[in-house]
Amino acid sequence: MRSFRLIALALVGGATLACSGARTRAAPPEPIRITLVGINDFHGQVEPHRTPLKDGQVLEEGGAATLAAYVARLRADNPGGVVLLDAGDMFQGTLPSNLTEGAVVVDVYNHLGVTAAAIGNHEFDYGPVGPGSMAKRPGDDPLGALKARIGQARFPMLSANLRDAATGKPPDWTGNDGTYLLEVKGVKVGILGLSTEATPKVTNPANVESLRFLPLAPAALEASRSLRARGAEVVVAVAHAGGKCTDLNNPRDTSSCDQGDAEILSMVKRLPLGTLDAIVAGHTHQTMGHFFANVPIIETTGQARSLGVVELFVDPGSRRILPGRTRIQAAIPLCAKVDATQGTCDGRRLRDAPQVRLEPASFLAGPVVPDAKVAPLLAPALALAREAQHRQLGLVASAPLARGYTEEGVLGNLVADVLRASAKADVGLMNPGGVRADLPAGPLTFGQVFEALPFDNTVAVVTLTGPELARLLTLAYGNPMGAVFAVSGLEVTLERCPGAGRLSGVTLTGGQPLVFDPQKTYRVALPDFLARGGDGLEPLLRQVPPERIEMTPVNGLDLREALITYGKARGGTLEAPALGRVRYAGVAACPQAGR
Template sequence: MAHAGGKCADLSNPRDTSSCARGDAEILDMLDALPPGTVDAVVAGHTHQTMGHFFGDVPVIETTGQARSLGVVELYVDPERRRVIPGRTRIQAAIPLCAKVDAASGTCDGRRLKEQPEVRLVPASFMGAQVTPDAQVAPLLVSALELAREAQHRPVGLVAPVPLARGYTAEGALGNLVADVLRASAQADVGVMNPGGIRADLPAGALTFGQVFEALPFDNTLAVVTLTGTELTRLMALAHANDRGSVFAVSGLELTLNRCPGPQRLQTVTLTGGTPLASERLYRVALPDFLARGGDGLGPVTDSLPPERVDLAPVKGLDLREALLAYGKAQGGTLNAPALGRVRYMGVAECPQKER
C-alpha cells in the first residue's frame, strides 16, 4: 500500500493497460523497479484517479478518494505452495459507495453526473448488498460534522475583489499570490509554489476558512533553501521536466518555457525584469517544506544541499494557510490578484501527441 498512484481512463478490461498514463505514474515506476514476485497486489493512492489493472501479474487498484468508491482485489492462494495463483486473481475497480447512484451510469460521482442530460437516482448496492448508512455510526459523527461546518463558514477577515484561479498547466493568479506570500513571509529573494499544492480557486468576496482550506489543504510549512544561481536554475529545470505540463508559480523570477512538456522545457530563468541570475551568488528561496524535502522531483538539488542551507521552519513553523492569512491582513484585508506575465512560452502552438 503506497501514497503513490497513476491514472487509467478505461476500467472495462483490467488486462488492457493502454489507457494508463505512464508520465507521472510513481506506482508503476516502483513496480518496474521491483524484482518479479516481490508483491502480490498493490493499493495505490495520491493521484485521486482510478486504476484497476494488471501490470504483469500484479493487480493495482486506486479510487478517486473521499470514500466515494472502493476497489476490490480477490487473491486465490495455493494451499500447498502458499503462494498466490496469479491467473485466478480478480479485480473490481472503483465500485461506487453511495446510498444512491444514477440508474443509467451506476455512478454517484458529481462531476460525471453534471455532464449527463438526465439523472435518476436509485438505491446503490455493494457486492450484492444494498448500501445503507449505519444507524449507530451516524449519531457519532454529528458533533464532528458540526465543528467542521462551523470552521468552514468562519470568516477570516479577508476579501478577494475578483476570483483567484489557481492554474496548473498555466500561470494562475492564485499561484502567483501564494508565491508572493511565501517570498514576503520569509523575506526571501524568490518564492516558488508547486501547482499541485493548490487544490481549488478562491472566489470573489469575503472569504471563509473553508474556502482557504480547500485551496491550501495540506499542512505544509513555509521553508527556505539557499541556492546558488546555478542551483536555482537547475531547480526550475527539474520542476518543469515532467510530462504533465504543470507550471510552477514563482515570485521574484521570470521563466521562459517551451510550450510542449518534456525534460528540456525550461528555456530561461531570470530575476524579475530580466536580470540574469549570478551563477555563484546565493539566493534565499521560500517554498513549501514538501519541495524543500525533494518533493515533485526536486530531490537532485535539495538532497545535495548542506544542512545549513535548508531551513524547514524559518518562521516558527508557519504553514501556508497561516502565511496567506497573515499576508492578507498586512495588505489591509484585501487579496488582490497579482498580474500575470511571469511565465512566457516559446515553440509550436500545438504539441505532438505522444504514443501510449
C-alpha cells in the same frame, strides 16, 4: 439357483453403489473465493463530497457511511471471504481529520474492519502529537502523531521497505516487520505493505530523517519469501505506489497505461513470476484495474469516491490460485443515490444538468444503505471542524481564485506573491501540490482557506546564487508529472512536454535578465517543505550551506496565516494576480506516455 440369484442381486447392487460413489467423487469441490477490496488515498474524506445542483438539490458522493455500505454488501456476497485493504495516505487533507491528527479516520477504519493498510507518505505529515507539524521543543517526537494512530488502530499499518536509519531494521514502533499473515476461509493469506521510495520528498523531510525507504522490488521479494516460508498460500501487496491507466474496459489491455513513470509497474517488472498474487496500489490518485505479468493491480482516484475489487479463486486441493478465474472490478463508484438517467453520483458530470432525478443506488443486487453507525463516530470531529470551518476571517476574494497543477494558476501565483512579500524576498516559489482547492469569490472563512492550504507548511527562505537559482528551477520544472510551480518575481519559459530539461528560459519580472554571476545572490521564499528538499529539490538543497537556509524567518508563520496577513494588509481584499508568468515554447502537444 436361489443362492445364485442372491449373489447376482448382490453384485448388481454393489455395482450400483459403486457407480453412485463414482458420480459423487467426480464432482470437484468448488474453488475458495477470496474478495480483495481496495481503497487508497482516503485523505481524511470521512464526509461525502457534496455538489449543489442547478435544481437546488445537493448531490452526495462517497464518504465513510456509504463506503461502509458497499463493504457490507461485499461481505454479504462472500461471507468470511473479504479482505479490506488501504493503500496509504489515510489522514491528511480535511478539517475533521487534520484537527484530530487522523484519529477520526482510524475510528472509521476500526469500525469498517480494515484488514491492513500501507503507510503512505502523508502519514508522516503531522509530526509530533499536538499543534505544529515538526519537532521544535526538546522531547518532541517527529513521529509522535503516527505512533499514536498505530496505537489506536485495530489493524496493522505496514511498510516492508521502511527501515530505521540507525539500525537498518524495521522500526519497533510499527509493531510488525511490514508483513501480516491471516487465515481467510481456511486459506493462509499474507499481506505485505510498501511505501513509495519518494516519501522523504513528498512529506516534511525533517519528520523522516531517522528513517530510510528502500527500493520496492527487493523489499517486496524478501517480504513475500518470508510470508511463504511462514505458510502463506496467497500473497498480496498493499502499496503506496501506483500508476495510471485511462481505459478500464479490458483488464488485459494495458495500452492505455503510462509505463514511463509508474512506480508500481517498475516494481512488478523486477519481481520473479509468482512473487505476488495481487496488488492494491495508491499514491498517484489514478485508476488501474489491469493484469501486469499476470498480477492483478487495482487503484482508484482516492478520497473515498470509489473502491476496487479483485476476486481470487484458490484450488482447495493444490492450494494454488486459479489464474483463469481471477476477476477485477475497477473503480466502483460509491453512491448512495444516483441520477435515474445517467446512473451516476459524479458531481462533475451532473452539476450542470438542467434536471437530476435521484434514486437509491443498488450494488450486488441489493440496496445501498449508508451505515447509520458511522455518524456517532464522526460527530466530535465534525463539531470541531464546523467551528473552524465557518469562522470569518475579515477577508474577501475579489474574484474566484483557481488553483493550477499542470498549468499556471491564479491561486498558485497569489501564494507565491504571499511568500515573497511575507519574507521580503526577491523570488517566491510555490509547488502546485501544496494548493489543494480553489477559493471562491466573496467573504472567506477559515475552512475555505484550510481546504486550499491544508498542510502546515511555514514560510522559509533560501539564499541562492544565480546559477543555484537556475538549477533549483530546472529541478522544479523537470518533474515527470508535468507539475507547473508558481513563481513571483520571475517569468519562466517552458517546453510543452514534461520531463528533465523542460525549463528553457527564465528572467526577472518584466524581462530583466537573471544574473548568473556566482557572486550575485537571490533570497527565495518557499514553503519549508520545499526548503527541506521536497518535490524533487533535494539534489540542489543538500549542497546549500545550512546558514543560507532559514526555516522560520518570519516567526514560524504558516502559509494560511501568511495569506490572511497579506490580505488584511491590503485592506482585507485578495486580488487575483494576472496570469502570464509561465510561457511555453516548442511543440503544441506531447505524445502520450506509455503508448
